[in-house]
Amino acid sequence: MSDFEGLKALVTGGASGIGRATAELLAERGARVAVLDLDPSSVDKPLLGYRADVTDDASVREAVAAAAAGLGGLDVLVNNAGIGAQGTVEDNDDAEWHRVFDVNVLGMVRTARACLPYLRRSAQAAIVNTCSIAATAGLPQRALYSATKGAVYSLTLAMAADHLREGIRVNCVNPGTADTPWIGRLLSAAPDPAAERAALEARQPTGRLVTAEEVAGAIAYLASPLSGATTGTSLAVDGGMQGLRLRPEAR
Numbered sequence: 001m002s003d004f005e006g007l008k009a010l011v012t013g014g015a016s017g018i019g020r021a022t023a024e025l026l027a028e029r030g031a032r033v034a035v036l037d038l039d040p041s042s043v044d045k046p047l048l049g050y051r052a053d054v055t056d057d058a059s060v061r062e063a064v065a066a067a068a069a070g071l072g073g074l075d076v077l078v079n080n081a082g083i084g085a086q087g088t089v090e091d092n093d094d095a096e097w098h099r100v101f102d103v104n105v106l107g108m109v110r111t112a113r114a115c116l117p118y119l120r121r122s123a124q125a126a127i128v129n130t131c132s133i134a135a136t137a138g139l140p141q142r143a144l145y146s147a148t149k150g151a152v153y154s155l156t157l158a159m160a161a162d163h164l165r166e167g168i169r170v171n172c173v174n175p176g177t178a179d180t181p182w183i184g185r186l187l188s189a190a191p192d193p194a195a196e197r198a199a200l201e202a203r204q205p206t207g208r209l210v211t212a213e214e215v216a217g218a219i220a221y222l223a224s225p226l227s228g229a230t231t232g233t234s235l236a237v238d239g240g241m242q243g244l245r246l247r248p249e250a251r
């Protein structure tokens, strides 16, 4: 029997990229899975799609209630919806800082808040937040984005402490640059997309981008009941970018 057999999972931002790969993997491993997204129109069976904007508390509550009813409960929340931002502290105005925090941080707060009553009823409850290497490494031109992911990292620890005695584990994954539609959009906006891609690949010791499926595998590991002793941790999925210091290759 698979580890997710009989469990019900909700994945935010599950219509694309890392969220999509995660929803599909959890379903393959036996979970019933609902996707909450701004645009769930591409979501197909066996996944259930629900439209919601994580910046809108009422729409999150409505979609979470509908998903929990559709699934017959909730055991796993993957808080994954997020958006990017580029530039130094000088490059984004207050409105943009508020907008990106609203999606990347408060979006997770709203979704967790709506899901907790259901998770408390589960014997195998887990939350996995999609954080980023930007939380733990200083990356150029990512001041706002990194600040949001630093907040997600701290939020993960605080939530793990708050909900431990309720039997709810909370962890996060910290992906390096992952080959998703988001990065596709970023590359096509660059003056020289091939050079930009090469620079992003070279930044990771493996010399390639992380795949959405590799991040999904790490999320499934943390969400699985097999990981019952793991809470309050971050799992890097970054081709070695955070931890390794390689010497240049001998030519």
Ligand SMILES: NC(=O)c1ccc[n+]([C@@H]2O[C@H](COP(=O)([O-])OP(=O)(O)OC[C@H]3O[C@@H](n4cnc5c(N)ncnc54)[C@H](O)[C@@H]3O)[C@@H](O)[C@H]2O)c1
Residues within 6 Å of the ligand: 012, 013, 014, 015, 016, 017, 018, 019, 036, 037, 038, 039, 052, 053, 054, 055, 080, 081, 082, 083, 103, 107, 130, 131, 132, 133, 174, 175, 176, 177, 178, 179, 180, 181, 182, 183
């Ligand atoms: N791709 C990377 O290199 C990378 C690296 C580290 C962390 N991450 C994180 O992974 C997560 C997913 O990124 P991805 O690369 O798969 O992106 P993506 O753009 O391919 O997918 C993001 C999904 O989130 C949804 N979404 C965005 N705003 C929303 C909102 N307000 N309400 C509901 N849904 C919303 C989008 O519709 C989309 O389906 C994000 O939290 C991102 O910060 C990505």
